[in-house]
Amino acid sequence: MDVFYLIFQQTMMVAMAILVVALGGMFSERSGVVNIALDGIMIIGAFCGMFFIKMMQSAGSTMNPQIMLLCAMLVAAVAGLIYSMLLAFASVHMKADQTIGGTALNMIAPALCIFTARTFLGAKNIEITQNFFIRDGDLWLSKIPVIGDLFFSNTYITIYVGIAIWAVVLFVLYKTKFGLRLRACGEHPQAADSVGINVYRMRYIGVGLSGVLAGIGGLMFVLTTVGSFGGTVNGYGFLAVAVLIFGQWKPVGILFAAIFFALMGQIGSFYPTIPFLADLPIPGDVYRMLPYVATLVVLAFTSKKSRAPKAVGVPYDKGKR
């Protein structure tokens, strides 16, 4: 049972990070901009968040660690927002190929972060003191049987943030005027424009929101799984794009897809502790391949009826009909 709790807790940490990033991607794609730059934005968010924590800790700050983490998430969000504006500018105003623009941002991000870290900190990695972990018994809620073990012990505050973001996104996308307009811009921007919606602005907002969420998600991922920043998020930004497609560009689908992929990923790293998997004579690399193989298989089965936002990837041109 302990192994089960451990895997569940770990899965939740990763799942919430992927979820938040994929929701960001959803905003961007629903507004009509392909966002393959999620990986790069995650890296930038993670870097700025970790850098902030490092600076605060070395300044001897006595801030409550949980509040400090929330502040770091805010920093990551702002960094992600600024970085994503590069994509928005290229794809909305310059009508660039969005996939290529995104790829460029993916290449710049790790180089920029490693360069900055090496120039200003003297080392490639950013190491921080880990005092953000919520241990068993830290919260009185952890005394609740089963649920306490599942959600309120051995965890990070990030999973609550993730759940909250999901709920807000669900509401914004389906129950507000803004959500409707955003979705319209991804389906038929000309029609949206004809009723007075500023398509360019909506797409800027869509990409901006994806930057905010991907930045937060990047910090969530790096802090909860690796604990130090080394210039990469292990390609989880790309996995988030797959989650987005698997989840059919809808928040509920994305939630389940994220949990599925996180679970696959955790089997990759925890197979030695799972009794029956550890006994099998299979090299660890096979388990590490699992999330990616699972993505391929799942996409093969779901893609026939997959329906992306209609106008995604097409630069909006007012003169076109």
Place this chain on the structure above:
Amino acid sequence: MDKFKKVGNKLLKSQGLEALSASVIAAVCGLIVGLIIMLIVNPSQAFAGLGSILKGGFNGGFAGVGNVLYYAAPIIMTGLSVGFAFKTGLFNIGAPGQYTMGLFCSLYVSFMFQNVIPSSMLWVCALLAGMIGGMIWGAIPGLFKAYLNVNEVITSIMTNYIGMFLVDMLVKGNITMFNINEARTRAMPESANIPKFGLDSIFPGSTVNGGIIIAAIIAVLIYIVLFKTTFGFELRACGSNKTGAKYAGVNEKRTIVMSMIIAGGLAGIGGALLIQAGASNTYEPVNVLAVNGFNGIAVALLGASNPIGIVFAGAFFAHLQRGGFYLQLQNFKPEIIDIIIGVIIYFSSFALIIKSLFPQLFTFLKFKKNIEDTTAKTVEKTIEVEIEKNTNDKSGEV
């Protein structure tokens, strides 16, 4: 005189030149950003740093140029791979995986069949094995795209990771290849190394080898296939208008798969060229995606997907990367080159648009001058016609 003007105009308006000038604009923008970063970090050394980058391989004299050619060969191949797929309207971001698979197959054949294949033929067989490995890995996204309607970008990202883990697993599990004490493969058999074709006497003391010649020949072949054959025409037709090509009787599913297979093969040869170069004859399975694969994307974009352009773009990036090596003398971190390359891709994604702004500016300036200079009435008239046409077009848009 008129004839000269005509030829000149034709040249100026040709697509090749347009693409070239767009690439030059992107490259200059990238270098400017690099300079700005260096100015922020260390203003006193910034211009010396820029000099190092621009001098690139020439910092090391003839040997330096030889090293540039050594680094250029694999990224020209991955560049050709990405560029070839681009011509068919596919974005082959799977080059790193195909490259790694090619590298592995080349390793495998060199080690396991070194006593079977005559030693004079070993390097050719290993190279072909690398090509086949890359082809198989490229076929997967192609098949998924053609028959299952899955976006090739996602599948090739997944095959990148799967290929990387698979190769690392296979390498670690093979005692003949893997040296457990050093956690890397043993050195390739000497006979698997690509012959130098006399290049080592031109660039003494460098790591140059025949790979660059092979890459250049393949680039020419790809150029012929793309632009001088029916098959190439079908590929390009599919890339510019899929439904149109289908209507004209092109089997677009087959074309997609073929294009990805060829692209994969090209990247696979790239991997084989690296491991068979002699200077980098061991492979370290450390679960890292092949950087040369991603650089191929940059090379293809800068080369405007034209095989001949890609050869020069590959040489340019190799030149920059060597510049990054010498940049450390000015105490800058070499990652700045990766930033510059990323920025170049970023700008090349919309460089054609930046460029299209230039003629507008030009016309505007000309127009102003002509109002002052009343003798050039004919030119003025043509501009007026142009402007009229423009305004008509605009009114038509609304």
